[in-house]
Amino acid sequence: MIRHHLPDTMLLDHAAGTLPPAVPTLVATHLTLCPTCRGMLAVLEGLAGQMLAGLPPVDGDDEAGLAALLERLDEPEPEPTVLLPAWNDGGEFLLPAPLRRLTGPSANLQWRPSAPGIGRRVALTEELGGIASTLEEVWAGKEVPNHGHRGIEITLVLAGGYTDEQGHYGRGDVQVVGPETVHGLQIDDDGEPCLLLSVRSAARVPHGLKARIASWIGAI
Amino acid sequence: MILIADGDRVAFAALYRNLAPRLRAFLLLRSRGNATQTDELIQETLLVVWKRASTYDPAKAAATTWVFTIARNRFIDRVRKESRPAPDETDPAFVPAAETAPDDSLELARRARKLHAALETLPQEQRDVLRESYFEGKAQSAVATELGVPLGTVKSRARLAMHRLRAELEES
Numbered sequence: 001m002i003r004h005h006l007p008d009t010m011l012l013d014h015a016a017g018t019l020p021p022a023v024p025t026l027v028a029t030h031l032t033l034c035p036t037c038r039g040m041l042a043v044l045e046g047l048a049g050q051m052l053a054g055l056p057p058v059d060g061d062d063e064a065g066l067a068a069l070l071e072r073l074d075e076p077e078p079e080p081t082v083l084l085p086a087w088n089d090g091g092e093f094l095l096p097a098p099l100r101r102l103t104g105p106s107a108n109l110q111w112r113p114s115a116p117g118i119g120r121r122v123a124l125t126e127e128l129g130g131i132a133s134t135l136e137e138v139w140a141g142k143e144v145p146n147h148g149h150r151g152i153e154i155t156l157v158l159a160g161g162y163t164d165e166q167g168h169y170g171r172g173d174v175q176v177v178g179p180e181t182v183h184g185l186q187i188d189d190d191g192e193p194c195l196l197l198s199v200r201s202a203a204r205v206p207h208g209l210k211a212r213i214a215s216w217i218g219a220i
Numbered sequence: 221m222i223l224i225a226d227g228d229r230v231a232f233a234a235l236y237r238n239l240a241p242r243l244r245a246f247l248l249l250r251s252r253g254n255a256t257q258t259d260e261l262i263q264e265t266l267l268v269v270w271k272r273a274s275t276y277d278p279a280k281a282a283a284t285t286w287v288f289t290i291a292r293n294r295f296i297d298r299v300r301k302e303s304r305p306a307p308d309e310t311d312p313a314f315v316p317a318a319e320t321a322p323d324d325s326l327e328l329a330r331r332a333r334k335l336h337a338a339l340e341t342l343p344q345e346q347r348d349v350l351r352e353s354y355f356e357g358k359a360q361s362a363v364a365t366e367l368g369v370p371l372g373t374v375k376s377r378a379r380l381a382m383h384r385l386r387a388e389l390e391e392s
Contacts, residue, residue, distance in 0.1 A: 008382050016354045017296030017304065028305035035317035038307065043335055046281045047385075049288035050336055051351045057241030058248060060259070066236045069263050070229065073270055096313040098305035172315070211360050211375070 002034050004173040008044075009215040011037060015044045020209055022125045022133040022199050026156050026174075028098035029197060033172035094159050094195060103135065111137075118142050119193070130205040136196045138162075141189035148182045151201035152213045160194030162187045178217040179203070221283050225273035236266055239284070243291050249356060250295055261298065265291040338388040346381040349374050 006014075006027060013019045014027045031038050095103060102124050103109060111120040119138035126132060130151075138144060140160065154176050161170040162185040169175055170188075177183065187194045201213060223231035240262050247258040268290050276286055297304060307314060339347070352363045353374065360378070364371045 008385075012354050012382070014304070016357050017300055018357060024304050028307055032307040032311060032313055033315045035315060039317070045289050045292070046285055047336065047339055048292055048354070049281065049285035050339065051347070052246045052288045052292065052356075053242065053282075053284040055242060055245040055249070058245040059241050060244050060255075062237055062240040065240060065259060065263060066233055069236065069266055070233070072263075072267060073229070073232075077271060094313070097308045097311035101305060211371075215375070215378075 002036065002170075002172040003167070004169055004175060005034065006030055006037050006174055007176060007216045008040070009212075010176075011041050012044055013212055015041060015048060018212065020131050020201075020205075020212075022131045023154065025098055025102055025133070026154055026197055026199050029096045029158075030156055030172065030174055032096035032098060099158075099197060102133075109135065114138075115144075118144065124197075130202040130209065131199060132202075133197065133199045136198055138185070138187050138194045138196070140187055140191050140193055142187045144185040144187070146182055146184040149177055149179050149200070150203040151179055151205060152217065153177050153201075154199045154216075156197040158195040158197055160188055160190075160192045162194050176216050178214075221273050221276045221278070224270065225276070232266075232270060235269070239266070239287055242284075243288070246288065246291065247295060251299075257298070261291065261294055264294055268294070335385060335388050338385060342381055342384060346377045346384075349377040350381045353378055 010019070010023070010027065014024060019027065031041065095106060103122075109122045111122050113119075114121045114136065117139075119136060119142065121134050121136040124133045124135055138160075144162075154174065155169075157169050157171055157173045159171060161168060161173075163169070164175075164183045164185050166175065166183070201209070205213065221235075224235065243262050243265060244258055247261050248255070251257050265287065269287055272290075276283065280286075281289070309316075342350070348367070349363060352358045352366070353360050358366075360374045361371055364374045367374070
């Protein structure tokens with residue numbers, strides 16, 4: 001049961017296609033796990049359609065366009081693109097398909113130790129436009145000491161769970177924190193490591209991005 | 221739309237003539253006047269309508285709204301360098317909506333209608349900000365300049381509008 005959802009403003013940005021790199025993958029990964037947010041997104045897309053349908057029409061050469069299109073109506077549909085190889089490894093389902101597009105098979109991930117004895121991490125995308133994404137695994141029962149953030153950090157739990165001052169986060173839950181947040185995490189002590197997809201912005205982000213990022217943490 | 225799903229080309233032509241000028245208005249606005257791309261996207265959109273007419277559900281949205289949603293998604297996917305990843309129902313990780321009453325889809329449709337009605341009752345200034353900053357894809361600073369109001373005003377109007385819609389969604 002997902003308790004922590006995507007901010008509405010981020011869903012709107014996703015619907016509008018204005019999210020910065022790496023964030024759409026996190027959003028689509030959450031959407032795979034969350035029927036509630038899929039419902040909200042469908043509603044927002046419908047609202048957009050409703051608003052746009054009210055624009056005053058602009059005439060053009062529609063007879064030519066129609067004639068050309070009528071010629072194409074019988075074209076066979078292109079085969080759907082197959083993005084994913086067959087996954088036989090039982091553990092793969094931990095990574096929803098949108099994320100697997102980025103990671104490839106989990107056996108090929110180049111993990112590196114993170115803080116000693118606490119867990120490991122693998123960089124997924126570089127700091128494209130000031131935003132980087134990382135897959136992190138923290139061992140069960142460990143504590144991630146109090147830490148701050150350079151910019152914004154969006155975390156999606158893929159397995160296991162953790163607790164901080166805001167509450168408990170389990171599979172599918174999203175936490176969005178800004179630079180002012182200092183928190184420590186207590187990883188669930190149930191034997192399962194906590195797998196996290198984390199998207200971080202640099203301390204400095206392009207100017208156009210600032211307002212959007214602020215809107216996700218309600219800091220507008 | 222039922223006629224089109226049945227392969228009625230006359231009905232399709234009528235829909236095309238009706239919607240193409242309105243789609244053009246939106247696509248020209250979003251592409252900042254790119255007429256070639258606009259005509260291509262009108263064609264692509266209506267082709268999708270032809271192929272997918274049988275999946276249109278009148279309980280969920282007006283036909284026009286449905287077509288505009290297709291056009292918008294086409295436009296966004298065209299201009300983005302990376303296509304937007306989307307959830308895949310065949311993904312083993314995909315979590316379907318909980319199965320509840322058989323009239324679940326009616327319930328969703330009712331909520332969507334309520335929300336659309338709520339949108340109509342938003343103050344005009346909030347609707348304008350919502351439309352321009354999100355659905356037309358303008359930066360909030362550009363919207364502020366255009367409307368001649370401070371950036372903070374644009375932000376607070378967008379926030380108020382979102383709160384109202386979210387409240388409506390949670391209440392229903």
